[in-house]
Amino acid sequence: MLMKACTPSSVLLVCLGNICRSPTAEEVFRQQAAIAGLSIKVDSAGTSDWHVGSAPDARSQRHAKSHGYKINKLVARQVSANDFRGFDLILAMDSQNLADLQAIKDSITESADSLATLALFSEEDPTYCGSDVPDPYKGDNDDFEEMIERIESSAQAWIESWKAC
Numbered sequence: 001m002l003m004k005a006c007t008p009s010s011v012l013l014v015c016l017g018n019i020c021r022s023p024t025a026e027e028v029f030r031q032q033a034a035i036a037g038l039s040i041k042v043d044s045a046g047t048s049d050w051h052v053g054s055a056p057d058a059r060s061q062r063h064a065k066s067h068g069y070k071i072n073k074l075v076a077r078q079v080s081a082n083d084f085r086g087f088d089l090i091l092a093m094d095s096q097n098l099a100d101l102q103a104i105k106d107s108i109t110e111s112a113d114s115l116a117t118l119a120l121f122s123e124e125d126p127t128y129c130g131s132d133v134p135d136p137y138k139g140d141n142d143d144f145e146e147m148i149e150r151i152e153s154s155a156q157a158w159i160e161s162w163k164a165c
């Protein structure tokens with residue numbers, strides 16, 4: 001039987017810009033973990049350096065707030081090889097993010113066993129399994145609402161999988 005991975009001590013959520021999807025996922029994950037009584041360090045980052053130092057996109061802040069998630073104090077940063085040493089689990093919002101993260105992981109010389117496990121954010125989610133959290137940056141209000149719905153669903157699926165462990 002396949003053994004389910006138990007609760008990681010740290011999770012890093014990663015998207016492209018770290019101003020829309022992953023900062024929202026960071027706060028959703030943090031709140032859901034706290035409600036479930038799981039002690040997990042949660043952070044987020046982007047594969048690009050385009051928005052380093054910026055607060056989350058104003059639309060993300062607004063939609064997150066309307067669902068009870070305060071993300072205005074978060075600051076964008078770029079993912080680094082060191083994150084593979086500092087986190088147990090790194091979750092990619094879409095398949096391009098996943099490929100970019102895999103390339104970073106492959107470039108690290110030490111044993112993959114000692115590095116973060118890499119997965120797609122939707123991987124445990126029976127509703128959205130294997131699909132991307134679409135990039136809402138050029139989208140409209142509905143796209144930001146869909147982003148939050150998918151993030152809540154897929155974060156909950158990870159938390160449930162660990163509670164059952």
Ligand code: 4NP
Nearest residue numbers: 015016017018019020021137
């Ligand atoms: P995110 O969205 O990856 O969810 O933060 C994006 C933010 C900015 C850009 C693209 C996606 N951009 O092209 O600047």
